[in-house]
Amino acid sequence: MTFPMYVSPEQLMKDRADYARKGIARGRSVVVAGYDNGMAFVAHNPSRTLHKVSEIYDRIGFAAVGKYNEFENLRVAGIRYADLRGYSYDRSDVTARGLANAYAQTLGTVFTQESKPYEVEICVAQVGPTAASDQIFRLTYDGSVTDEPGYVAMGGATEPLTTGLRERWEPGMSLASALRLAAGLLRPGAEPASGPLSAEELEVAVLDRRRPRRAFRRLGGPLLDALLSPDDPTSDIPTQDDRRPGPHDLLTGAPDA
Amino acid sequence: MSSSGDRTDGRLPTAYRAVGGTSFVEFLGAQAPHLLPGGERREHLGAGTVVEAPHGTTIVALTFRDGVVVAGDRRATMGNLIAHRDMDKVFAADDYSVVGIAGTAGVAVEMVRLLQVELEHYEKIEGTLLSLEGKANRLATMIRGNLGNAFRGLAVLPLFAGYDPGPGTGRIFSYDVTGGCYEEQRHHSIGSGAHFARGALKKLWHPGLLREQAVAVAVEALYDAADDDSATGGPDLGRRIWPTCAVVTELGVELLPETDLEPTVQALVEARRDNPGGAR
Numbered sequence: 433m434t435f436p437m438y439v440s441p442e443q444l445m446k447d448r449a450d451y452a453r454k455g456i457a458r459g460r461s462v463v464v465a466g467y468d469n470g471m472a473f474v475a476h477n478p479s480r481t482l483h484k485v486s487e488i489y490d491r492i493g494f495a496a497v498g499k500y501n502e503f504e505n506l507r508v509a510g511i512r513y514a515d516l517r518g519y520s521y522d523r524s525d526v527t528a529r530g531l532a533n534a535y536a537q538t539l540g541t542v543f544t545q546e547s548k549p550y551e552v553e554i555c556v557a558q559v560g561p562t563a564a565s566d567q568i569f570r571l572t573y574d575g576s577v578t579d580e581p582g583y584v585a586m587g588g589a590t591e592p593l594t595t596g597l598r599e600r601w602e603p604g605m606s607l608a609s610a611l612r613l614a615a616g617l618l619r620p621g622a623e624p625a626s627g628p629l630s631a632e633e634l635e636v637a638v639l640d641r642r643r644p645r646r647a648f649r650r651l652g653g654p655l656l657d658a659l660l661s662p663d664d665p666t667s668d669i670p671t672q673d674d675r676r677p678g679p680h681d682l683l684t685g686a687p688d689a
Numbered sequence: 690m691s692s693s694g695d696r697t698d699g700r701l702p703t704a705y706r707a708v709g710g711t712s713f714v715e716f717l718g719a720q721a722p723h724l725l726p727g728g729e730r731r732e733h734l735g736a737g738t739v740v741e742a743p744h745g746t747t748i749v750a751l752t753f754r755d756g757v758v759v760a761g762d763r764r765a766t767m768g769n770l771i772a773h774r775d776m777d778k779v780f781a782a783d784d785y786s787v788v789g790i791a792g793t794a795g796v797a798v799e800m801v802r803l804l805q806v807e808l809e810h811y812e813k814i815e816g817t818l819l820s821l822e823g824k825a826n827r828l829a830t831m832i833r834g835n836l837g838n839a840f841r842g843l844a845v846l847p848l849f850a851g852y853d854p855g856p857g858t859g860r861i862f863s864y865d866v867t868g869g870c871y872e873e874q875r876h877h878s879i880g881s882g883a884h885f886a887r888g889a890l891k892k893l894w895h896p897g898l899l900r901e902q903a904v905a906v907a908v909e910a911l912y913d914a915a916d917d918d919s920a921t922g923g924p925d926l927g928r929r930i931w932p933t934c935a936v937v938t939e940l941g942v943e944l945l946p947e948t949d950l951e952p953t954v955q956a957l958v959e960a961r962r963d964n965p966g967g968a969r
Contacts, residue, residue, distance in 0.1 A: 487813050509705035511813050515713055519806050520724055537700035675940055678854070679818055680784050 445574075448549045452573035455551030456498045461587030463614040464495050464555050465597065466566050467607045469668060470640045470647065471557050474614035476587075477635040485637045487648035487681065489514040489526045491558050493639045497587035498552035498573075506535060506554060523645075528558035532569035532577050540575025549573050553586045559639040559647055563603060566641075585617075593617050606667040608659045611636060615660055631656045642671055648681055649673075655685025713810035714803060714831060726799040726835060726845075740841055743772035745797060747882035747914045747921040748779065748789030750850045750861045751894050752875055753903035756938035757850045757859025760907035761789045762882070762915060763930050764922030774922060779933040781942040783808040786824055786851030787935040791880035796838060797845040800831050821853040825862040825870050833868025848879045852937045859937060882914025882921035889913040889967075901953075904934055904945065908953050909967065916965070924954045 460476035462484055473495045475484040484503075485495045488510050496503035510531055518526045535554065543549040550573055557568045568580040583601045585593035596617040601610070616628040636656055639647040651659065651669065658666040669683055676686070702720075710716055717724055743765040750759040761778040764771060772794075779789045780801045788804060790797035807827055811819050819827070828849055835845055849862040861873040876894050878886035889910040898906065908924075911932050915923030924931065931950040936943045961967055 481816075483816065486816070505706045505708070508708075508814055509701045511810065512705045512713075512716055513701060515806050515810050516717065516720065519713075519717070519803070520721065533699055534701050537698055538706075541698070541700050679812070679816075680941070 445544075448543060449574060452543075452549040452551050456553050456573065456586075457588040459497045459587050461585060461590060461593055461618055462495045462497050462555070463583070463585050463593060463597070463618060464493075464557055464568055465583040465601055465610045465614060466563060466568070466603065467610040467638075468563065468604045469607065469642055470559050470638050471566060471568070472607060472610045472614065473557070473635075473637045473639075474611060474618065475635040476618045476629060476633060478633050479635075483635060485635055485650075487637075487646070488531065488556070489518065490523060490645050491560070491639060491641075491647050492526065492528050492531065493557050493637065493648055494554065495557070495586070496552055496554040499550070502550045503552040503554060506538070506550075506552065509538070510535065510556070528556045528567050528569060532556045532571060535571050536575045536577040538575070539571060539573060543574040555580075555584055555586060557639065559641040561641065607638065607669065608664075608667040611659050612662060628660075631660055634660075638669065640669060640671075646681070650682045651684075652682060653684025653686050655683055658685065711811050711814050712827070713807045714827070716810075717803075726796050726803060726831065726838075740843060741767060742843065743767045743794040744920070745776065745778045745791050745794045745880065747878065747880035747886055747911060747918065748791055748848045749878040749886045749890060749907050749910045749914075750789065750848055750873075750876060751890060751898070751903055751906060751910075752859040752861065753898040753900060755859075755900060756852045756936065757861060758900075758903040758907050758934065758936050759787045759789050759848065759850050760904075760911055760932045760934040762911050762922040762932055763925075764920065765794050766920045771922075774925065774928065775930050777933045779935050779944075780805070781935065781944065782824065782828075782849070782851070783812070783818075784941045785818070785854070785937060786821065786849065787937055787942055788828065789848045789850075789879070790845065791847070791883075792845040793838075793843040796835065796843050797847065800828075800835070800845055800847070803831060804828055820855075821851050821860055824851065825849050825872075828862075829864060829868045829870040832864050832866070836867060839866045846879055848877060850937065852939055852941075854939065857939065878910065878914070880914075880921070882911075882918035885917045886910040886914040900936060900938075904936065904949075905953055905957070907934060908932055908950070909957055912957055912961070913967070924958060926955075926958065 462475040464473050473485040477484045488494045514526045554571045559566050568584050570578050570580050570584045583597045618629050636651045658664040745765050748761040759779050763775050765773040765776045782788045782804050844866050853860050861877050863871050863873050863877050876890040893906045915921040931954050934945045
């Protein structure tokens with residue numbers, strides 16, 4: 433007579449957590465940090481098409497690290513959740529807290545019930561009318577959710593990132609200083625020798641609280657270069673969108689097309 | 690807690706995480722069909738029941754040098770009554786397109802709201818804009834879905850127009866009640882005063898109109914519609930109610946403020962004094 437091998441629940445959960453954590457640690461990191469007029473998302477991501485940061489709803493943004501197909505799945509689910517909720521009630525009834533709860537339940541269920549946990553860590557951020565009402569929620573692979581004050585770092589080797597943010601991030605800092613801080617901390621492999629990441633290696637977006645409805649904008653081109661350069665006086669994005677045809681969510685600061 | 694009904698323990702149902710769907714309308718139809726325009730009400734109404742509800746009236750659209758202008762009067766009628774005098778019937782569907790509505794106001798406004806979410810939903814999921822034809826076809830699908838309602842007198846007939854960055858021109862699309870979508874050249878009008886507005890547009894439109902001229906033509910066509918159609922509201926100087934007017938160019942949609950429309954309307958009313966037909 434054979435018995436199935438006994439694995440204690442503690443061991444089972446620990447194995448799953450280790451598996452997920454290893455997967456996440458392999459990836460590049462993302463920093464989300466508040467600034468005076470909104471929230472900045474900075475991802476170490478050289479790809480221009482596979483985004484780690486994106487828009488969920490009018491005032492809500494999303495950032496993720498880990499396995500692309502898994503967090504892309506969650507991103508689309510979040511957009512569907514938000515659009516359905518906004519359509520059936522009102523646009524103002526879609527909140528980051530509600531979305532974070534739905535994500536937490538989903539990740540928690542996948543962690544305990546499916547054959548493998550999601551190897552992702554995600555962040556849901558919302559801007560309010562003032563910096564004090566901004567919200568950042570961080571969700572991990574097992575469905576734990578935490579409400580982060582002001583900033584969050586996710587991905588591989590987050591220890592030095594979090595330490596750096598704790599020491600140098602302060603409420604009400606300008607967009608340019610927040611971006612330079614994040615770009616300086618997001619070094620590959622945390623080698624102190626290498627300089628801050630350049631604009632080509634970064635995916636940068638903001639939720640700008642001054643914009644009327646959809647607050648999410650991606651930054652690129654000369655505008656991003658100017659914001660990242662310590663010698664440039666540009667400290668924030670213009671409140672007017674680019675005057676050119678195409679998707680409205682990209683700000684490049686390029687002259688009129 | 691949720692309108693979708695099948696949420697369990699607050700987690701996102703499997704359908705939310707399904708791969709591939711970029712249409713909010715299809716998602717809504719699967720998850721919450723009662724929220725579709727005219728969705729659940731269908732069963733309560735037998736075929737042949739005709740419902741009395743406010744109707745929107747005249748919309749005009751015309752192309753000009755830099756894009757397209759869409760304007761609508763502000764009246765909604767219910768039988769021989771004026772249901773609303775200051776209703777907006779021209780809406781921005783997204784950054785580069787507008788939709789003007791004629792027909793049952795309640796269903797039409799709901800359809801516009803759904804179209805706005807549909808276009809934004811696609812934009813967010815795909816990270817790119819839908820083509821202008823793509824947008825026009827999405828609207829056609831919604832109208833087709835409303836055919837049952839149309840038999841009960843709840844038809845919706847919108848006019849869709851937008852800026853197409855490919856050729857760099859404004860384009861106009863009209864619809865029939867079965868969801869047929871037709872591209873119109875130069876100008877078009879829909880609604881109860883459409884015949885009179887179209888007559889005016891034929892005489893007033895010419896190629897290469899400038900923006901201000903195009904707005905003046907749109908306002909004048911609506912004036913002519915209101916002159917002969919009792920369901921179309923004319924300029925109401927006493928209440929200071931002006932037509933809704935949207936201009937779409939490569940810079941996007943702009944809904945003209947009252948301060949722009951007031952002088953245009955005043956000038957038109959002045960020009961028509963002792964010249965009611967606008968002979969020139």
